[in-house]
Amino acid sequence: MNLGEVHVGQAVTIQNVGGARGFRRRLMELGLIPGTSVQVVAVAPLGDPLKLRVRGCTLSIRRAEACSIDVSGVNGAAQPVAPAATMSAARLEVGIGV
């Protein structure tokens, strides 16, 4: 499973950070290393980028890059999802289908 597939509100554990060298180095320097827990807090209203919460800090990366981050098992219950976030996530899925 990769981070791009995680539903809004779910927290997962990072297994491996992929992507271009500069990008993955910067992400790891921000603390997104294997074993770290990361939560997808929201998706931007236009469907991209994602809003993440990791180590008490809020970061945003695009879905394309989130797909290069391998994560494992949804740990902990999905937190209550903000109505706004669900709406945009639903719209994004429609957008991809088109």
Place this chain on the structure above:
Amino acid sequence: MTSQASVSTTVSPRPTVVIVGNPNVGKTSLFNRLTGQSARVGNYPGITVERLVGTLSSPVRGNGLAPEVVDIPGTYSLAARSPEEQIAIGAILGLFAHAKPDLVVFVVDAGQLVRNLYLALQLVELQVPLVIALNMVDEVTDDPPNAASVSELFRVPCIATNGRTGAGAQELKGAILDALDARPTGRAEVAYPPELKKDRDRVADALPKAWRSSVERDRALALWALSSVDEDDELSDIDPTLRQRCLDVRNDAVGRDLDQEIIVSRYAFLDAHERTLYQNPIARAQKERASERVDRFLLHPFFGFAFFILAMLLVFQALFSWSEPAISLIEQMVVLAQELAGKWLPEGFFRALLTEGVLGGVGNVIVFIPQIALLFLFIGLLEDSGYMARVAYLMDRIMKALGLHGRAFVPMLSGFACAVPAILATRTMERKRDRLLTMLVVPLMTCSARLPVYTLIVGALFPKTFGWFPVQAGLMVALYVFALVMTLFCAWVLGRTVVRGRRIPLILELPPYRLPQLPIVLKMVGQRSLSFLREAGGVILVCTIALWILLSFPRIPSTANVTNTANIADSAETLHAQENERAHLQLEQSYGGRLGKFLEPAIQPLGFDWKIGVGLIGAFAAREVFVSTLGLVYGIGDLDDEALPLRERIRNERNPSGGPRYTPLMGLSLLVFFALACQCMSTLAVVQRETQSWRWPAFMLAYMTALAYVASLLVYQGGRWIGFT
């Protein structure tokens, strides 16, 4: 002293302190607390990254000078792949032509301790004299970290501060002065894997002599090089032997992941000690921050965009309308000064040079200040509150499609008012390529200086309505839409050709919302306006004078009988008419007038005659000058924006066969030309200043003029082909 000189390697007796930290940790507030009124905005040479310098406002000990304090751009790590990122390591160690500082003050956001300490750990490894400021510790209510424990972990002084309230600032100043004597360098034992240690030492062996120091520092520098050097990095001044060694070591490390080994080892160290850093070492619940609740509204698909549009309208309205009174006041003061100088000085070349050239040029520079100040005020508030990052977050999808950075939105919007502040506003983007692309297309937006020109041409050559259709109003709207479409199109094309850069994935921190600190924002507004006057003012002034000479020389003899009506009783009206006639002749005879005539064959295919040509040359001072230059060409004299007589003249001008000289088709061609051409030397001057090169302004002038020429040609010749005249 210029900013350029102060970054060079000259030895100064004044000790230097650099302030380092992650972005959004309150570094600049703290810097202002430390330096009081002495802060100045400068630039790093070669790249427009702002450099804040001041002197420590504290009683000096002994007979030394007060230390100089430099605020370097916020960064998450010292590892670098671009010249912008390279500033941090250079400014901290005194490499790459930076002066070597005597002390580093590292500012930590107490709310995000571990991530911040990652950079602190790099500084400790590099053995730089270090003081840590544990900032905003009073904002962490549930379990604040403990300054004494941080100090103990790294064995360097750590002071709890709050740059927003000023708490701890005095203690920090004391600690800085102490540390300038004691030079505490700290210690931290990160357990790197044995293979990595071997790799690190291999790289350390290849360090150039000038970089070598203690064993610990060499090792840390080797890790920096190993993290930063790459086949296609954009770093400058890396020793070729060192570069090759880094690449060799990376190639030899088959099946291993050096970047991850380094970073994971450091985080393992920090995570292992994290619990010791807090006053109540209990597991901290991940509490939802207040910012999350605000975000739920401000990033909402409906309310979020509604708020965004309102905020942007406010910025636009301010630049467009609120700046108007200040701009007219400046213009009136310049006219007053010109009149005064005219009264006091004897007539002649010197008076003309002073009033029309120099004072006119000064006016051309300071007239930008109201809009620049307002824009920087809004940008300061947006950045300080944390909303600017949200603008990038909301707009990223759209801006990415155009090849632009999310943060380019505010500069682009400002371009509707004036390109000059908009280009200065591109500094909010870190990457040179993003800044450059935005700068190159922003002047295509319909700025307010185009309006008087549009009003004149549309008013003179187009009917108010055609049937029920409001032609004039419709045309104005069409011009705005046309310019916007062309801007986005050019961004798309240029981003794939001239300023093609590797696509850098977005990593955007959404910092917690904070109440902006108005005094600091205002201080920065003042500093940035001054830095515009200092650095771009000169070029604009020189260009204005050059243009004035072009349009006023060679002088025609003052005794020349300009018309055969000169002997008629000289009522005030005829005198005025004579003066206008003289000015008209003067302009026609000037180098500019001759150039206009010389250019006529080139612009004839667009439907323009030499008079328009002279107007276009004059419009380089500023587009709205087109109106007054054209007024002079027609001998009507100085005009205000309500150029009714000029409108009549344009309408009544005949061609040799007796038909109207200027037709709606030619008007449309001229409008298109004005929409696209780079008729503004101030814009070019600012681009020169921001890119520190003449290449980019030259390219901008060339591409915009070519675009304007081709588009006007298509409109005019296409229109004629269809059957319009």
